[in-house]
Amino acid sequence: MTEMSVLESAKPPPLLSIDNLCKTYIRGDDQVTALINITFELEQGCFASLAGPSGSGKSSLLNIIGTLDTPDQGSVYLLGQPITYTDTSFTEQLRRTKLGFVFQNFNLLPLLTAVENVELPLLLTDLTAARRREKACTCLELVGLGDRLHHFPRQLSGGQQQRVAVARALVRDPKLVLADEPTANLDGKTAENLLELMRSLNKKSGVGFLFSTHDPRILNAAKKIIFLHDGRMQL
């Protein structure tokens, strides 16, 4: 074995590897091609963004990476492991353990307090109630909401709600957080703060972030940007 091949074999697998991904939606009699031959890789601990105008396929791609939707063609690998989209229990397990989600509309459960919302993904683990609460509190402190643990979403500002959503995405220590337009519903200053928070979390914990956005602040902060237009990658 050559020195080069030894080095190559010791290299960690990419966080995300997408190969020739295609997706077409059928709406009535119409066919809408959302993604065409998408191929790229993201390294572990990345801070990357999908950019492009509305309807370019950003959200579709993010949904497929997050196993919320299925591709028509192509493969997606997470940490070198192929994602089997037809195996529901596998994709559920993947979303529980390796992926985190931050949504444009925060999607917090109004019934639950901030700490209970963050604790929610931990309900599917074997952790004790005390340990779950401890982890949720730690995550909320990490996003600067240690003093808002027992506030309901309606009692929090938009920025604070999105921070709770970030804490919820991180609570199970995922490898990749998928954030769909996370700053779209936030004012400029709040959006900047949130972006700064996610960047610092990325640096501290090494968790990868992949955004779908057209917010220039995120695009500026991203270490890698994948441009999409009409479902195709643009170099």
Added chain:
Amino acid sequence: MKWLYLAARNVLRHQRRSLMAVTIVATGTAALLVALGYMLATFWGLREMTIRGELGHIQIGAPGQFDAVAETPLQYGLETDTVQKLQEHLKEMPGTKDVLQRLLFEGLISTGNTTVAFVGQGVEPEKEIRLAGTSLPLLSGTPLPLPTHPDQMQTLLAVDLARSLGVKPGDTVTLLSTTADGALNGIDVQVSGIYVTGVPEYDKRALLIPLPAARQLMKSERISRLVVVLKDTEATRSVQAEIAEKFSKIDTRQWLDLAPFYKKVVTLYHGIFTVMGVIILLVVLLSVTNTMLMSVMERVREMGTLMAFGFPRNRLRANFGLEGAIIGGIGGGIGLLVAAALAYGINALEWMMPAPPGRTMPVPLLIFVDGGLYTTIFFVMVALGGVAAWFPTRYIVRLNIVEALGHA
């Protein structure tokens, strides 16, 4: 526990809607329990009336007594020595309360001016009074004399029979019947009292006389049947089996075999209450289903979020099921309390109901509070709540996560 807690929080989310569903479940539960309590009390009352008013728990006769048509009176009667052996054995049995001898006969009763047909029984008065309690009330006069009384030639006439003869206590009537040998015989008896059987046909024809008087009329030492009274009605079948095993040359019947009327009433009531119960359960089911459907439809995005975090669809369905079960449980629990309060209240008022079909005496309005029944209905309501959530949550199985996340 964590899921139950989450489900309870969701139930409390829309308090007014949940309250409405709980109220309907509670009302249904209370209605069902009061109706079933009334049914059980009716069965119990009718059973006791049947046992105490006439049949006892078990009747014993010679083979042929219950099925064959006798050519002569007492053809299928029990001999004295058999009766003695049976009585000795039955007294030893722990479940036996009393053993009564009865001699059945029929004939004509006459005042001299009026003669009508009768159906008579020679009885042991003291034991019959113990058995009947208040089931065969005396309208006038005195009960039949005890065996120690010097004058055994007395009779109790059923109310309509006495009326048709125009007699009252103290009057003398003549009883004419065919003896065990087939000859005609008559005795004069004094009317000691007038009683009510509760059954119109018996009220027109029945009379009772002391056993010695009946033996004198029938000119036989045989009796027709032994009537066994038990301490516990539930033991009827086992005691009957034990008697049949011990004595081979006899025939036995339990009260249920001799009470076709009771069976008909039970069948009729079962039919009525089954239809009513199904309707009530259906109303409860639809109400909780409606509540759960609204809950599912307004939480579509929430479900999308949970599924995005890896919650299995069946887990979500199960949680909606738990919410339904909680509504069923709370409603059921309140319903139990309301039903028990209603039952105790109505029982305390001691209202009387009109005489049931085939009877002449009014019966008290009773509603039973049965622990087993209440427990069963409570769990039925909990299960019904869970099942009610099952149908609306079929939607979740087909739910597309991306569409759910974009749901308004």
